[in-house]
Amino acid sequence: MVGELVGESVIIADMAEGSQVYNKGYYGYPRPGGGLELDLLEALYLLECDKLKVQIAGKEVDHATLYRRVARSVDDLQTRYVVYRDLRQRGYIVKLDQGDFDFRVYPRGANPHNSQAQNWVLAISERDVFNIAALQEKSETSQRTRKDLLLGVVDEEGDITFYTVEGADPRGETEEKPTTAEGALIDDAVIVLGEEADRLYENGFYGKKIGPMLQLSLIETAYLIDKGRLEVRSIRSGQKMGEKGFLANAKRSQSDFDLRMRAYQDLRSRGMVVKTGFKYGTHFRVYEGNPSKHHSRYLVHVVPDDYSTVWAEISRAVRLAHGVKKEILFASSGQDLRYVRLTRVRP
Numbered sequence: 001m002v003g004e005l006v007g008e009s010v011i012i013a014d015m016a017e018g019s020q021v022y023n024k025g026y027y028g029y030p031r032p033g034g035g036l037e038l039d040l041l042e043a044l045y046l047l048e049c050d051k052l053k054v055q056i057a058g059k060e061v062d063h064a065t066l067y068r069r070v071a072r073s074v075d076d077l078q079t080r081y082v083v084y085r086d087l088r089q090r091g092y093i094v095k096l097d098q099g100d101f102d103f104r105v106y107p108r109g110a111n112p113h114n115s116q117a118q119n120w121v122l123a124i125s126e127r128d129v130f131n132i133a134a135l136q137e138k139s140e141t142s143q144r145t146r147k148d149l150l151l152g153v154v155d156e157e158g159d160i161t162f163y164t165v166e167g168a169d170p171r172g173e174t175e176e177k178p179t180t181a182e183g184a185l186i187d188d189a190v191i192v193l194g195e196e197a198d199r200l201y202e203n204g205f206y207g208k209k210i211g212p213m214l215q216l217s218l219i220e221t222a223y224l225i226d227k228g229r230l231e232v233r234s235i236r237s238g239q240k241m242g243e244k245g246f247l248a249n250a251k252r253s254q255s256d257f258d259l260r261m262r263a264y265q266d267l268r269s270r271g272m273v274v275k276t277g278f279k280y281g282t283h284f285r286v287y288e289g290n291p292s293k294h295h296s297r298y299l300v301h302v303v304p305d306d307y308s309t310v311w312a313e314i315s316r317a318v319r320l321a322h323g324v325k326k327e328i329l330f331a332s333s334g335q336d337l338r339y340v341r342l343t344r345v346r347p
Contacts (some may be wrong), residue, residue: 005056012036026093038308039096040070083123083152098303119150126155130314132307139165166340172271172288176204185237190216217265218250251278263302263331305334
């Protein structure tokens with residue numbers, strides 16, 4: 001098959017050859033009157049696979065020459081080409097998108113004539129910035145169009161890690177009875193002593209039992225004070241601490257207290273049991289019920305709505321969560337609290 005580089009496309013003028021290329025992999029778009037118009041990425045891939053010869057001004061060129069030519073007009077060529085090539089080699093039909101995404105991908109065994117695309121795909125370099133707001137926007141667009149969002153993140157050696165991105169709606173089954181207790185503030189922890197420790201733990205699974213004592217986190221304590229279920233006194237002076245005084249003390253100890261608190265309150269309202277995620281490098285680990293009967297399903301990291309970071313940080317968080325058989329949720333604390341789930345997949 002022979003194609004000619006014309007502008008930003010490669011044209012197979014011969015009607016029979018164009019039909020053959022299209023029917024074998026649904027590459028390009030049939031032209032009115034016959035022939036086939038290929039995108040530059042498609043032409044590069046077909047040339048690499050020895051399924052196409054490409055001419056420029058009537059002279060046949062090799063892959064290296066065409067690649068240099070394409071690189072002058074296609075942004076992020078290597079990243080996009082690596083992802084396109086990988087998906088094609090996996091047996092998917094991949095069409096380039098001219099809108100908000102790089103590609104649309106059809107289910108394996110399907111084609112554009114008998115199926116809707118299954119995925120929107122973004123090709124991303126590991127050097128790109130991860131921005132939670134932009135990712136949420138892409139995810140919501142995907143959901144509205146009934147497609148799954150697939151990210152192909154390419155590292156500096158050309159290896160690809162694929163992630164799916166979707167909104168999440170975590171729910172639990174914890175029911176609580178109204179119990180009250182008194183806690184003692186010591187340094188940056190609150191301790192509940194005596195029988196009240198058992199009652200408070202059994203009705204909501206707050207804190208951690210340490211022998212006969214119950215140790216509460218600052219977040220748990222603030223939540224229970226707000227609900228009227230806990231009174232806190234200084235263990236040294238015995239003086240009662242009001243809610244404002246306790247919150248001021250907590251915020252001095254934890255600079256992102258308000259950010260975490262909003263997510264904690266929301267997760268608790270959903271029937272979840274929420275514990276610190278420190279050992280996993282996240283804000284919370286979250287259970288759907290009794291922690292002694294359930295494994296924590298989620299790790300939740302709370303971020304502002306304009307949160308940006310490097311992809312290496314995201315890769316580390318997702319891989320760690322998978323390694324301990326949990327799901328990682330990013331809770332974006334903007335005007336509305338939203339949860340985004342990233343999952344590492346093999347297409």
